[in-house]
Amino acid sequence: MLKIENLHINYGGINAVRGINLTIEDNKIVTLIGANGAGKSSTLRAIMGLVKKAQGSIKYNNEDITNLSTVEIVKKGIVLVPEGRHVFPNLTVEENLILGAYTIDNREEVEKNMKEVYNIFPRLKERHWQKAGTLSGGEQQMLAVGRALMVKPKVLMMDEPSLGLAPILVKEIFDIIKRINEQGNTILLVEQNAKKALEIADYGYVLETGELKLKGTGKELLNDSRVQEAYLGESRNKAQ
Amino acid sequence: MTMSFTEFMQHLANGISLGSLYALIAIGYTMVYGILRLINFAHGDIFMLGAYLTYYAIVFTSIPWYIAFILAAVITGIIGFLLERIAYRPLRDAQRITVLISAIGASFFLQNFATVVFGGRPKAFPIPQLLNKIVNLGGVSINIVTFIIPAITIGLLIGLNYIINKTKTGMAMRALSKDYDTARLMGIDVNRIISITFFIGSFLAAVGGIMWGIKYPQLMPLMGSMPGVKCFIAAVIGGIGNIGGAVLGGFILGLGEILLVALLPGLTGYRDAFAFILLIIILLAKPTGLLGEKVTEKV
Ligand SMILES: Nc1ncnc2c1ncn2[C@@H]1O[C@H](COP(=O)(O)OP(=O)(O)OP(=O)(O)O)[C@@H](O)[C@H]1O
Ligand SMILES: [Mg+2]
Numbered sequence: 001m002l003k004i005e006n007l008h009i010n011y012g013g014i015n016a017v018r019g020i021n022l023t024i025e026d027n028k029i030v031t032l033i034g035a036n037g038a039g040k041s042s043t044l045r046a047i048m049g050l051v052k053k054a055q056g057s058i059k060y061n062n063e064d065i066t067n068l069s070t071v072e073i074v075k076k077g078i079v080l081v082p083e084g085r086h087v088f089p090n091l092t093v094e095e096n097l098i099l100g101a102y103t104i105d106n107r108e109e110v111e112k113n114m115k116e117v118y119n120i121f122p123r124l125k126e127r128h129w130q131k132a133g134t135l136s137g138g139e140q141q142m143l144a145v146g147r148a149l150m151v152k153p154k155v156l157m158m159d160e161p162s163l164g165l166a167p168i169l170v171k172e173i174f175d176i177i178k179r180i181n182e183q184g185n186t187i188l189l190v191e192q193n194a195k196k197a198l199e200i201a202d203y204g205y206v207l208e209t210g211e212l213k214l215k216g217t218g219k220e221l222l223n224d225s226r227v228q229e230a231y232l233g234e235s236r237n238k239a240q
Numbered sequence: 241m242t243m244s245f246t247e248f249m250q251h252l253a254n255g256i257s258l259g260s261l262y263a264l265i266a267i268g269y270t271m272v273y274g275i276l277r278l279i280n281f282a283h284g285d286i287f288m289l290g291a292y293l294t295y296y297a298i299v300f301t302s303i304p305w306y307i308a309f310i311l312a313a314v315i316t317g318i319i320g321f322l323l324e325r326i327a328y329r330p331l332r333d334a335q336r337i338t339v340l341i342s343a344i345g346a347s348f349f350l351q352n353f354a355t356v357v358f359g360g361r362p363k364a365f366p367i368p369q370l371l372n373k374i375v376n377l378g379g380v381s382i383n384i385v386t387f388i389i390p391a392i393t394i395g396l397l398i399g400l401n402y403i404i405n406k407t408k409t410g411m412a413m414r415a416l417s418k419d420y421d422t423a424r425l426m427g428i429d430v431n432r433i434i435s436i437t438f439f440i441g442s443f444l445a446a447v448g449g450i451m452w453g454i455k456y457p458q459l460m461p462l463m464g465s466m467p468g469v470k471c472f473i474a475a476v477i478g479g480i481g482n483i484g485g486a487v488l489g490g491f492i493l494g495l496g497e498i499l500l501v502a503l504l505p506g507l508t509g510y511r512d513a514f515a516f517i518l519l520i521i522i523l524l525a526k527p528t529g530l531l532g533e534k535v536t537e538k539v
Binding site: 045048050070071074075079080082086088089090091095098099100102103147151 | 408411412414415417418419421422423424425426427428429
């Protein structure tokens with residue numbers, strides 16, 4: 001279980017995140033939704049140790065990981081697919097995947113994991129020799145997810161994996177997220193696509209300018225009028 | 241002004257051999273720049289240390305010369321590693337200009353340290369007998385060092401190419417040159433990769449320094465300055481950050497310099513200026529250098 005308590009993040013004078021609490025239970029899909037600039041990415045990056053936490057603690061299976069380095073956090077099995085893909089453009093698809101498994105020294109294990117990733121994304125296998133910078137946006141997103149899967153993460157955090165994808169690919173990505181979760185991974189999903197995210201989520205949090213405004217099961221939030229109004233664009237449709 | 245074929249071949253061989261030396265040193269500049277966006281001004285002085293360490297290992301111990309070579313190169317590699325730990329790492333989050341000033345300071349320190357410890361008077365590099373033979377190839381008489389230098393360089397380049405392209409460490413280096421944060425997200429220990437980069441660059445510079453000593457057997461504390469500047473220019477000409485570019489730039493500069501002096505002896509006095517003029521011309525024509533791509537600023 002991943003537990004975030006009273007997390008604060010400051011950038012200079014700006015308080016981007018102000019005392020949020022999140023609990024991510026094992027084997028669940030938890031989603032964090034919110035408008036642009038709400039502090040979603042900051043929260044994920046702070047969990048990974050990429051952004052300094054002004055206050056608060058992060059516990060994983062009751063162990064305090066607040067001040068661990070990113071490398072140590074990755075070794076605990078917590079992995080982030082960053083917003084905007086961030087594949088290494090100058091490396092081939094295969095090299096990107098190999099780096100995804102950087103913390104694994106056993107060669108056979110890396111090969112085995114790579115096979116599994118290729119099974120999930122056959123497209124990547126076809127293009128394994130290609131420089132990642134020359135992949136299409138959708139392919140890059142698959143690579144970013146596949147790369148994260150290379151370590152068989154216990155907790156997989158994804159920052160807007162459906163961003164910029166065509167509807168058919170969005171559906172595919174969400175199907176894959178569900179499948180990964182069914183294989184026993186815990187998932188923390190940040191999404192702009194609130195409807196899709198809440199539909200597959202066991203639990204959801206709504207973040208608004210750095211503070212948690214709502215929480216509940218995916219279903220509860222989907223049916224909440226405030227969520228519908230602010231994030232699902234439903235009331236506006238009704239009014240028209 | 242006319243030159244016989246044999247003479248030309250001699251100059252060509254010399255140019256290739258000088259070019260190999262430049263290439264070896266230029267690689268260190270380009271690797272460090274690729275990862276840290278830092279011009280390591282102390283790199284030329286690392287080259288100087290490599291030559292001096294070899295001198296002391298041969299003159300003051302009884303170990304065989306080839307062991308002395310390897311030992312000196314490894315120790316120089318470690319000095320490069322320490323240089324980064326002491327002069328650059330504490331400034332990892334500082335502005336780039338701060339780190340640059342630290343690099344210049346490190347260079348001054350090493351030069352003055354060498355003057356105090358090794359003495360300002362030139363020392364004669366002890367050239368092993370085996371490497372100091374004149375051979376006659378079809379009427380061209382050439383010191384075999386002229387062939388050994390490119391041969392060793394090619395061997396090292398093959399090794400380096402393997403590390404960069406085939407090992408996980410090499411992939412991590414290439415990843416780091418694009419995106420620190422994402423590299424961290426892969427579990428890459430950024431500091432460790434930077435340390436390895438400094439070790440490799442300094443090791444290669446030391447090999448360059450040793451071979452320089454064999455070719456021009458006079459050691460001085462400031463001997464690293466001019467080769468340092470020229471090899472930096474070679475790296476820029478080739479496209480800084482690009483290893484193949486550094487090698488290409490090194491060869492262009494070495495060959496160009498030797499052939500300029502050979503073909504136009506009247507310009508001998510401008511030998512050192514040649515590198516700068518070439519730099520200006522190439523940067524005017526192709527601002528990113530011959531093989532360089534646009535360098536993206538890191539956030
Ligand atoms: N490195 C930074 N320096 C200064 N301010 C930052 C930095 N990163 C984020 N911020 C600010 O912190 C706030 C939260 O940003 P964050 O990226 O976490 O939002 P987000 O919820 O992920 O938004 P989006 O949905 O647009 O990705 C924003 O106001 C942003 O401008
Ligand atoms: Mg974001």
